[in-house]
Amino acid sequence: MQTKDIIELTGLDRETLRFYEKKGIISTPKRTTAGYRKYSDEVIDRINFTLMAKEAGFTLSEIKELLNLKESGVNCKTGRDIALDKINEVDDRMKSLRNMKKVLKKFVSDCENTGGPGLKRKCHLSFDVKKVTK
Amino acid sequence: MQTKDIIELTGLDRETLRFYEKKGIISTPKRTTAGYRKYSDEVIDRINFTLMAKEAGFTLSEIKELLNLKESGVNCKTGRDIALDKINEVDDRMKSLRNMKKVLKKFVSDCENTGGPGLKRKCHLSFDVKKVTK
DNA sequence: CTTTACCTGGTACTATACTACCTGGTTTAT
DNA sequence: ATAAACCAGGTAGTATAGTACCAGGTAAAG
Numbered sequence: 297m298q299t300k301d302i303i304e305l306t307g308l309d310r311e312t313l314r315f316y317e318k319k320g321i322i323s324t325p326k327r328t329t330a331g332y333r334k335y336s337d338e339v340i341d342r343i344n345f346t347l348m349a350k351e352a353g354f355t356l357s358e359i360k361e362l363l364n365l366k367e368s369g370v371n372c373k374t375g376r377d378i379a380l381d382k383i384n385e386v387d388d389r390m391k392s393l394r395n396m397k398k399v400l401k402k403f404v405s406d407c408e409n410t411g412g413p414g415l416k417r418k419c420h421l422s423f424d425v426k427k428v429t430k
Numbered sequence: 431m432q433t434k435d436i437i438e439l440t441g442l443d444r445e446t447l448r449f450y451e452k453k454g455i456i457s458t459p460k461r462t463t464a465g466y467r468k469y470s471d472e473v474i475d476r477i478n479f480t481l482m483a484k485e486a487g488f489t490l491s492e493i494k495e496l497l498n499l500k501e502s503g504v505n506c507k508t509g510r511d512i513a514l515d516k517i518n519e520v521d522d523r524m525k526s527l528r529n530m531k532k533v534l535k536k537f538v539s540d541c542e543n544t545g546g547p548g549l550k551r552k553c554h555l556s557f558d559v560k561k562v563t564k
Numbered sequence: 565c566t567t568t569a570c571c572t573g574g575t576a577c578t579a580t581a582c583t584a585c586c587t588g589g590t591t592t593a594t
Numbered sequence: 595a596t597a598a599a600c601c602a603g604g605t606a607g608t609a610t611a612g613t614a615c616c617a618g619g620t621a622a623a624g
Contacts, residue, residue, distance in 0.1 A: 395482055
């Protein structure tokens with residue numbers, strides 16, 4: 297596979313793909329005699345993992361650490377503990393999201409209760425973290 | 431309240447507080463005759479909301495938009511719809527987090543199943559998005 | 565055989581969110 | 595009265611994650 301195939305399969309653009317190579321997210325691919333990059337299927341998996349982890353709020357360097365556990369020569373215990381740490385981070389972030397959702401929902405219902413006919417009244421509300429997080 | 435009180439109550443540092451003022455997250459405070467900033471209680475709420483929304487993955491400019499709904503003169507319907515959009519974003523992000531957690535948990539159990547005694551064996555696993563998201 | 569599509573490396577630019585440092589003025593406690 | 599704590603404005607620097615543009619080489623299709 298060459299650059300355009302990866303682009304097509306992952307939705308990344310050329311510059312971003314190159315950027316991820318530079319950052320060590322994907323390994324430096326083999327080359328044709330003309331210098332064109334030749335990718336293996338494995339990069340697709342790595343990019344998909346990267347995109348998912350990014351959506352989950354992880355940075356590229358965290359993602360790189362996870363992707364390179366195999367190559368880094370650590371043992372299963374270390375690998376597992378690193379993954380468990382990430383699970384805790386995910387849980388924390390889920391908690392923040394649930395909180396944020398509560399605050400937003402409170403705001404929505406306040407809007408609906410005070411907005412008058414057609415909710416045309418001027419919005420005079422603010423987001424109240426206290427009411428919800430307490 | 432002056433700068434140091436806000437710092438104490440929010441955990442922000444002076445530079446970040448100034449940065450948030452410049453970005454419009456908090457309104458420009460009144461001043462003493464000597465030019466010192468005098469803050470009202472309201473800024474604490476705004477900063478707390480900001481910190482929560484940041485944890486939930488929102489950018490400062492999104493947060494600013496939410497915080498300034500009241501001042502922006504929009505009506506309740508518009509305000510509510512903006513909040514509803516954010517709720518959808520929160521839900522999407524939660525989905526990503528649940529996915530990420532599944533992948534991490536799969537990795538952890540694979541480690542435990544193949545790690546040998548004391549999980550001392552070399553970690554040869556990679557994260558497999560396919561197995562989980564499919 | 566030439567046009568189109570694709571590829572190369574390199575440099576520079578953008579936005580977001582801080583963070584650090586400097587010079588100097590003001591308040592407060594001893 | 596003087597040292598410590600606090601404040602001001604301003605400039606510059608950092609890290610992250612791209613994005614844009616350039617000059618030119620290669621491959622495939624008509």
